[in-house]
Amino acid sequence: MNDMTGAGDDALALLPELLLLIGAVGGLLLGLWTPQHRQWRVRVVVLVACVASAVTAAVGLAGEDRRVFEDLWVIDTTTGVVRITVALAVAVAVWLVSASLSGHPRETEAYVLMLLGALGAVALAASADVLLLVAAYLLASVPLYALAGYTKDARATEATLKYYLMGAFAGVLLLVGAAALVLAAGSTGYADLAAALPEAPAPLLAIAVLGVFAGVAFKAGAVPLHFWVPDVTAGTAPAMAAYITTIPKLGAVAAAFRLVDEPFADVPLDVPLLVAVVAALSMTLGNLAAFAQTEVLRLLAYSTVSQVGYLFMVVAVAGRTELAVPALAVYLAGYALTNLGAFAAAAVLGHARSIEEWAAAARRRRALVVGLVVCLLGLVGTPPTAVFVGKLAVFTAAWDGGLAWLVVLAAVNTVASLFYYLRWIAPATVAVPTGSPAADGSGGHEVRTMTTREQALTAPPVTVHALAAASLILGVGSGAWLAVALP
Numbered sequence: 001m002n003d004m005t006g007a008g009d010d011a012l013a014l015l016p017e018l019l020l021l022i023g024a025v026g027g028l029l030l031g032l033w034t035p036q037h038r039q040w041r042v043r044v045v046v047l048v049a050c051v052a053s054a055v056t057a058a059v060g061l062a063g064e065d066r067r068v069f070e071d072l073w074v075i076d077t078t079t080g081v082v083r084i085t086v087a088l089a090v091a092v093a094v095w096l097v098s099a100s101l102s103g104h105p106r107e108t109e110a111y112v113l114m115l116l117g118a119l120g121a122v123a124l125a126a127s128a129d130v131l132l133l134v135a136a137y138l139l140a141s142v143p144l145y146a147l148a149g150y151t152k153d154a155r156a157t158e159a160t161l162k163y164y165l166m167g168a169f170a171g172v173l174l175l176v177g178a179a180a181l182v183l184a185a186g187s188t189g190y191a192d193l194a195a196a197l198p199e200a201p202a203p204l205l206a207i208a209v210l211g212v213f214a215g216v217a218f219k220a221g222a223v224p225l226h227f228w229v230p231d232v233t234a235g236t237a238p239a240m241a242a243y244i245t246t247i248p249k250l251g252a253v254a255a256a257f258r259l260v261d262e263p264f265a266d267v268p269l270d271v272p273l274l275v276a277v278v279a280a281l282s283m284t285l286g287n288l289a290a291f292a293q294t295e296v297l298r299l300l301a302y303s304t305v306s307q308v309g310y311l312f313m314v315v316a317v318a319g320r321t322e323l324a325v326p327a328l329a330v331y332l333a334g335y336a337l338t339n340l341g342a343f344a345a346a347a348v349l350g351h352a353r354s355i356e357e358w359a360a361a362a363r364r365r366r367a368l369v370v371g372l373v374v375c376l377l378g379l380v381g382t383p384p385t386a387v388f389v390g391k392l393a394v395f396t397a398a399w400d401g402g403l404a405w406l407v408v409l410a411a412v413n414t415v416a417s418l419f420y421y422l423r424w425i426a427p428a429t430v431a432v433p434t435g436s437p438a439a440d441g442s443g444g445h446e447v448r449t450m451t452t453r454e455q456a457l458t459a460p461p462v463t464v465h466a467l468a469a470a471s472l473i474l475g476v477g478s479g480a481w482l483a484v485a486l487p
Contacts, residue, residue: 010068010069010073013060013066013068013073013075014068014073015056015060016053016054016056016057016060016083016087016122017053017083017119017122017123019049019052019053019056020049020050020053020087020115020118020119020122021115021119022049023045023046023048023049023050023053023115024046024049024112024115024116024119026045026049027042027045027046027049027108027111027112027115028108028109028112030042030045030108031107031108031109031111031112032108034108036105036107039102039107039108040098040102042107042108042111042112043094043098043111046090046091046094046111046112046114046115047091047094047095049115050087050088050090050091050094050115050118051087051088051091053083053087054083054084054087054088054091057080057083057084057087058080058084060075060080060083061077061080061084063075065077067128071128071129071189071190071191072127072128072129072132072189073126073127073128073132074126074127074128074258075126077325077329078125078254078257078258078325078328078329079122079125079126079254081254081328081329081332081333082121082122082125082126082250082251082254082332083122083125084333085250085332085333085336086118086121086122086247086250086251087118088336089118089246089247089250089336089340090114090115090118090243090247092340092344092463092467093114093239093242093243093246093247093340094111094114095463096239096242096243096340096343096344096347096463097110097114097237097239097240097242097243099239099347100237100239100240100347100350101150104150106150109146110147110150113143113144113146113147114143114147114243116139116143117139117140117143117144117147117243117247117248118247119139120136120137120138120139120140120141120143120248120251121140121247121248121250121251121252122251123135123136123139123140123251124136124137124140124216124219124248124251124252124254124255125250125251125254125255125258127255127258128189128190128191128258128262129188129189129190130178130181130182130188130189130190130193130212131178131188133174133178133212133255134174134175134178134215136251136255137171137174137215137219138171140219140248140251140252141167141171141219141248144163144244144248145160145163145164145167147236147240147243147244148160148163148232148235148236148240148244149235149236150236150240151236151237155234155235156235156236158231158235159228159231159232159234159235159236160232160235162227162228162231162232163228163231163232166218166225166227166228167218167228170214170215170217170218170219170225171215173210173211173214173215174211174212174214174215174216175211176207176211177207177208177209177210177211177212177213177214177215178208178211178212180204180205180207180208180211181193181197181208181212181263183204184196184197184200184201184204184205184208185197185200190258190259190262190263191262193262193263194262194263194265194266197263197264197266197267198266198267198268200267202268202269205267205268205269206269209264209267209269209271209274212259213256213259213274213275213278216252216255216256216259217252217256217278218252219248219249219251219252219255220248220249220252220253220256220308220311220312221245221248221249221304221305221308222278222279222282222305222308222309222312223278223281223282223285223286223305223308223309224281226282226285226286226305226308229245229301229302229304229305230289230298230301230302232244232301233245233297233298233300233301233304234295234297234298234301237347237350238296238297238343238344238346238347238350239343239344239347239350241297241300241301241343241346242339242340242343242344242347245300245301245304245339245343246304246335246336246339246340246343249304249308249311249335250332250336253308253311253312253315253328253332254328254332256275256312256315257314257315257318257324257328258318260272260275260315260316260318260319261318261319261324262319265319272316272317272318272320272401272403273316275312275315275316276312276313276316276403276406278309278312279308279309279310279311279312279313279315279316279406279410280309280406280409281309282305282306282308282309282312283306283307283308283309283310283409283410283413284306284309284409284413285305286302286303286304286305286306286307286308286309287302287306287413287416287417287420289302289305290302290303290306290417290420291419291420293420294354294355294356295353295354295355296346296352296353296354296355296358296424297346297353299355299420299423299424300339300342300343300346303342303379303417303420303421304339306413306417307335307339307379309410309413310331310390310391310394310410311328311331311332311335311394313394313395313397313398313403313406313407313410314327314328314331314394314397314398315328316398316401316403316406317397317398317400317401317402317403320401320402321397321400321401323393323396323397323400323401324397324401326393326397326482327390327393327394327396327397329482330386330389330390330393330478330482331387331390331391331393331394332390333386333390333474334378334385334386334387334388334389334390334471334474334475335387335390337386337467337470337471337474338375338378338379338385338386338387338467338471339375339379340467341371341374341375341378341463341464341467341468341470341471342372342375342376342379344371344463344464344467345368345371345372345375345464346358348368348461348463348464349361349362349368355423355424355427356427358424358428359424359427359428360427362428363428365461367461367465368461368464369428369429370465370468371461371464371465371467371468372424372425372428372464373425373429374468374471374472375464375467375468375471376421376424376425377421377425378468378471378475379417379421380414380417380418380421381414383475384472384475384476385471385472385475386470386471386472386474386475386478387471387475388475389474389475389478391410391414394410395407395410395411398410
């Protein structure tokens with residue numbers, strides 16, 4: 001009887017994940033019996049599941065930290081923050097992508113895959129066992145391969161192939177690392193690994209650490225496993241790119257944080273230095289690559305690579321400072337909001353691929369431009385946006401954790417990133433003389449007018465405004481968010 005009660009309590013502790021799973025299964029079954037022109041019902045089911053999952057996760061934050069299902073699954077502040085952020089981010093992404101999916105013969109399947117990918121991201125964050133980490137990696141990867149190529153055009157097909165091949169390669173490295181951990185420790189649980197790895201042979205330990213982190217770095221889009229990011233982002237619809245570059249990253253960063261904090265905390269290798277180097281390379285190379293981009297989506301793609309660098313700063317000091325968890329909580333939420341907002345702005349004018357085309361098309365849509373400015377300056381870390389508070393918290397945590405050199409490099413990269421964001425902002429905001437070619441919204445060159453169908457398939461501009469406002473509200477009210485996340 002006690003075993004049954006314990007199992008029931010464990011299942012109840014996973015209610016946010018169960019709601020996502022129920023939403024996926026329920027949406028799939030509903031879609032099978034719903035006519036094509038009424039597939040919006042599936043979207044409603046998915047949105048309700050996401051909101052319900054976020055609410056139950058927020059309630060769960062008030063409870064004590066614990067491990068369930070024989071210590072396989074961790075429920076703590078990190079898991080709670082990822083649960084809430086992922087659920088709400090998926091709801092926003094579903095709303096964004098619904099315009100481009102409307103009428104698609106696989107509309108239902110796309111929504112279901114988005115929920116399953118979100119479930120995989122949460123599982124990455126909550127895993128306390130290497131085998132569960134591998135399963136979570138697959139769940140957070142396979143649905144995204146299908147989502148990346150759902151448009152079935154040439155660019156999407158090429159991007160999906162690259163994504164799949166690199167994902168398969170990273171998955172093999174993850175499996176090799178997991179096997180090395182089992183050989184070194186004779187167990188797969190993080191607690192057992194933490195006790196056994198300090199005595200493991202150094203060569204075997206190096207293979208284990210590098211292999212496991214390769215898989216996590218791929219999901220996060222970190223250097224050197226970032227090459228899929230620009231191709232997939234530019235090859236799929238902007239709204240779907242928002243999902244792919246946001247949701248998996250949340251779970252992967254949290255998974256890396258837990259690995260450094262638990263099983264790799266006392267190993268004889270300098271794991272924090274390894275993570276710090278990856279962070280430095282990601283933020284620097286991401287910025288350098290973004291400078292040369294003329295396409296909106298490729299610029300945002302390399303921007304997400306650089307953002308991983310800042311997120312990995314707090315991973316490098318996991319367990320070395322009490323400021324790490326609050327910094328992670330604020331930055332994950334702020335990044336998700338702001339990145340989705342920037343991609344939403346691109347999705348509103350999805351026909352405009354280059355910066356010049358987007359700026360010309362947006363010249364008569366000042367409210368949209370204002371939302372874009374807030375989101376892009378937010379990604380830089382301009383006050384009072386949420387990313388500013390997150391970066392400040394991350395920099396403080398890294399400094400307190402003994403990585404002053406990384407903080408200085410991150411500050412330089414933050415200033416440098418302003419320049420390529422301004423390359424997008426300036427053409428859209430600069431005033432033009434009346435009577436000039438740019439005054440009519442052409443920007444001095446030919447701009448293709450959206451067809452009626454293209455207008456119907458664009459994301460609603462109100463989403464950009466809402467996300468920009470949410471970024472500002474979270475930045476101003478970050479204290480309240482921390483009070484909820486860290487009771």
